[in-house]
Amino acid sequence: MKIGIVGLGLIGGSLAIDLHALGHTVLASSRRASTCQQAIAQGIVTDASPDLSLLTAAEVVFLCTPLGAIEATFNQLAPHLSPDTIVTDVGSVKQPIVAAIAPRWVNFVGGHPMAGTAESGLDAAQPQLFAGNPYVLTPIATTPPQALSTVSEVVRSLQSQLYQCPPADHDRAVAWISHLPVMLSASLLTACIAEPDQSVLELAKKLASSGFRDTSRVGGGNPELGMMMAQSNQLELLRCLELYRQSLEQTIHSIQQQNWPALEAQLNQTQHARPEFIKRPPA
Amino acid sequence: MKIGIVGLGLIGGSLAIDLHALGHTVLASSRRASTCQQAIAQGIVTDASPDLSLLTAAEVVFLCTPLGAIEATFNQLAPHLSPDTIVTDVGSVKQPIVAAIAPRWVNFVGGHPMAGTAESGLDAAQPQLFAGNPYVLTPIATTPPQALSTVSEVVRSLQSQLYQCPPADHDRAVAWISHLPVMLSASLLTACIAEPDQSVLELAKKLASSGFRDTSRVGGGNPELGMMMAQSNQLELLRCLELYRQSLEQTIHSIQQQNWPALEAQLNQTQHARPEFIKRPPA
Numbered sequence: 001m002k003i004g005i006v007g008l009g010l011i012g013g014s015l016a017i018d019l020h021a022l023g024h025t026v027l028a029s030s031r032r033a034s035t036c037q038q039a040i041a042q043g044i045v046t047d048a049s050p051d052l053s054l055l056t057a058a059e060v061v062f063l064c065t066p067l068g069a070i071e072a073t074f075n076q077l078a079p080h081l082s083p084d085t086i087v088t089d090v091g092s093v094k095q096p097i098v099a100a101i102a103p104r105w106v107n108f109v110g111g112h113p114m115a116g117t118a119e120s121g122l123d124a125a126q127p128q129l130f131a132g133n134p135y136v137l138t139p140i141a142t143t144p145p146q147a148l149s150t151v152s153e154v155v156r157s158l159q160s161q162l163y164q165c166p167p168a169d170h171d172r173a174v175a176w177i178s179h180l181p182v183m184l185s186a187s188l189l190t191a192c193i194a195e196p197d198q199s200v201l202e203l204a205k206k207l208a209s210s211g212f213r214d215t216s217r218v219g220g221g222n223p224e225l226g227m228m229m230a231q232s233n234q235l236e237l238l239r240c241l242e243l244y245r246q247s248l249e250q251t252i253h254s255i256q257q258q259n260w261p262a263l264e265a266q267l268n269q270t271q272h273a274r275p276e277f278i279k280r281p282p283a
Numbered sequence: 284m285k286i287g288i289v290g291l292g293l294i295g296g297s298l299a300i301d302l303h304a305l306g307h308t309v310l311a312s313s314r315r316a317s318t319c320q321q322a323i324a325q326g327i328v329t330d331a332s333p334d335l336s337l338l339t340a341a342e343v344v345f346l347c348t349p350l351g352a353i354e355a356t357f358n359q360l361a362p363h364l365s366p367d368t369i370v371t372d373v374g375s376v377k378q379p380i381v382a383a384i385a386p387r388w389v390n391f392v393g394g395h396p397m398a399g400t401a402e403s404g405l406d407a408a409q410p411q412l413f414a415g416n417p418y419v420l421t422p423i424a425t426t427p428p429q430a431l432s433t434v435s436e437v438v439r440s441l442q443s444q445l446y447q448c449p450p451a452d453h454d455r456a457v458a459w460i461s462h463l464p465v466m467l468s469a470s471l472l473t474a475c476i477a478e479p480d481q482s483v484l485e486l487a488k489k490l491a492s493s494g495f496r497d498t499s500r501v502g503g504g505n506p507e508l509g510m511m512m513a514q515s516n517q518l519e520l521l522r523c524l525e526l527y528r529q530s531l532e533q534t535i536h537s538i539q540q541q542n543w544p545a546l547e548a549q550l551n552q553t554q555h556a557r558p559e560f561i562k563r564p565p566a
Contacts, residue, residue, distance in 0.1 A: 114490055134490050165486055173486040176475050181498035183534050184467055189553035191523070191530035192459050192560070203448055203456040207397055207417050208560040214497040215464035220557025223550035230538050230546055240474070241535050247474035248531070251466050252524050255513050263513055267506035270472040274503025277475070277491040 002027065003154070004058030004085075006073055008035050008048070011090050011113060012064030013125025016044045018158050021127065027054050035122055044125070053080050060150060062111075063089035067228055071100045078105065086147045092174065093232040094138045094167035102140055107147045110138040110167055112174075113160065128159070135160035138167040168236075175236040177277070179229040180244060183237070185219025186226065285310065286437070287341030287368075289356055291318050291331070294373050294396060295347030296408025299327045301441050304410065310337050318405055327408070336363050343433060345394075346372035350511055354383045361388065369430045375457065376515040377421045377450035385423060390430045393421040393450055395457075396443065411442070418443035421450040451519075458519040460560070462512040463527060466520070468502025469509065 001024050005012045008030040016039060020026045028048040030036050036048035047054060055061055055077065065073045070091050081087070088111045091097045098110040115133040117124055135155045139148045148164075155162050165173075195201040230237060254263040284307050288295045291313040299322060303309045311331040313319050319331035330337060338344055338360065348356045353374050364370070371394045374380045381393040398416040400407055418438045422431045431447075438445050448456075478484040502509075513520060537546040 114492060133492075136486075136490065161489070163486065163489060165482070169480070169483050169486055172478075172480070172483045173490050176478065176483075176487040177491040177495040180474075181471065181494050183538070184471060184531065185498055186550055186553045187527060187531040187534045188464065188467060189556050189560075190533070190549055191463075191527040193552070193556050194526060194530065195455075195459065197452075197455070199448070200452050200455045200459075203419075203446065203452055204459040205559050206444070206446060207419070207456050208460040209397060209416075211464050211501045212460040213561055214500050215468055216553075216557050216560065217497050218494045220553050223547055223554055226550045227543065227547055231541075231543065234538060234541070238535070238538055241531075241538070243477060244470060244474040245531065245535065247477065248467065248470040248524075248528065250473070251470045252521070252528065255466070255517060255521055255524070258514075258517070260510065260514065264506060264510055266473055267469055267509045269476070270469045270499075270503050271506055273472050273476050274499050276488050277472075277499065278496055 001025070001154070002057050002059045004028070004055035004061035005045075005064055006030075006052070006055070006061065006077060007064035007066075007069075008039055008122045008125075009064065009066075010116060010120050010122075010124045010129075012062065013039070013044065013122040014115075014127070014129035015062055015064065015090075015113075015158075017125055017127050018130065019154070020044050020046065022157055025057075027058055029054055030122075038122060052077050056080050056082070058085060060086045060088065060154060063087065063091075067091045067093060067097075067232055070097055074101050074105070083107070086150050088137075088151050092178075092228070094136075094170045096232060098138060098140060098167045102142065106142065107144060109143055109147050109151045110170075111151065111155070112136045112138070112170060113155075113158075115160075130155075131159035133160055134163055136163045136165065136170050138165060138170050140167065171233050171236045172239070175233055175240045179233055179237045180240040182218045182221070182226050182229060183241060184244060185216055187219070189216050189219050284308070284437070285340050285342045287311070287338035287344035288328075288347055289313075289335070289338065289344065289360060290347035290349075290352075291322055291405045291408075292347065292349075293399060293403050293405075293407045293412075295345065296322070296327065296405040297398075297410070297412035298345055298347065298373075298396075298441075300408055300410050301413065302437070303327050303329065305440055308340075310341055312337060313405075321405055335360050339363050339365070341368060343369045343371065343437060346370065346374075350374045350376060350380075350515055353380055357384050357388070366390070369433050371420075371434045375461075375511070377419075377453045379515060381421060381423060381450045385425065389425065390427060392426055392430050392434045393453075394434065394438070395419045395421070395453065396438075396441075398443075413438075414442035416443055417446055419446045419448065419453050421448060421453050423449065454516050454519045455522070458516055458523045462516055462520045463523040465501045465504070465509050465512060466524060467527060468499055470502070472499050472502050 005028040026045045028045045039045045113135045288311040309328045311328045322328045396418045
């Protein structure tokens, strides 16, 4: 197959590596000529150029620019494509992307590979980044079955765990498992450093160990990532935050009222529930 | 030195291993005769018996029973000790223990070794469990300097990071870094599983990865541990929960109002603050 990739960062670069290794023709575009040269030199693309017209021959195009640039990238790319070309993206929030592109490109299938590392850029790209990890496709009622099945086939060839759902379900699910944790974890750090007794704060810093390290990890991460989540998935995130606030109130209430049976029932329930979120289906 | 240990679980057993290896005479007591026999057979104690009178000869005694049993253990032990004997404990909350024992035993020094594993019992005991980890002592105005310096010396010989503070400071600091994280992490799980849309909940379970795994870890842990924290450190925990609730409200408010500069300032601050809680002084 002739596959186009726009954006040669961690995701685009890793897609190029796997798809080229699978024998596809990979035509890639990056705004920077030096990145295109690097991809050619590494042998992970068939050809690469900052000029989007290179992708005219592609049968399927992956939009791999940062979330905020996907729509603009599509706008620049569309004039170079034939209407038969299937377009998909890798943005981590789906409703705004699908709402912007699907009405203008019938052969569009929203996508989100849930894989990554702390690094970014083409230097961080690696083989098998998607293997064993979830990859969500978000077709809508107007998505042609042929477009969906073609993208599904490519995704499966990456050895990803393929899931399909409406864009809203995706955004709500990632709000729960990715965006909400960042906000409550950040709020933990914000509350701690507001401790008015400096000697208690200094002691807390010294005594913090694995429990605090884990609970604060995503809240102390890259601010750009947190901003992207809040700005692009604001409504779903606020919905989760509201349900979380209610759950927190209930926990506080049990402790305030010394309702130990209620707290114990809650902690038994959470201990029982967590493994459901942790297990992974076999690859 | 002649050192007594009451309670041969993970902490008591690991103390026995290190202190016996350091050449001390270790006299241990466990309610179960079989545990005493096991400790003798493993060569980690000089002698062990369910009979507390074995500890009459001890110069320093570590109370290593579970938090809820420490006061009762002291009550049973006290008639067997001479008033010169220095008594310390390993309970994870200090105000109630110190308030209960210090008025009745002048040579008492509250203590909390902040080390552990997911396992418990003598089988989980290991050498060097305390090495490089914090060990907090909580003397009060009436604590004899000689008692404090003797316990400090033993603690330092375990290669622990020794800290000293009033019992209230300890309880407040552990509320921040250990007890609060459990409650907000449990509240996250409680909120998730209350998601009314079953298909979203099922998708969330499938998509959850490292961020959710880390943030939910302590909230999905042993319910007994969470109950112990809430019951024994209720007031300090509620104080932290109240400050956390305010911090969460502020985060929600920024997102609701699309006050992106405020959210960005917060996330920059938490990214900057977290390393202060994560670094450890060199051993």
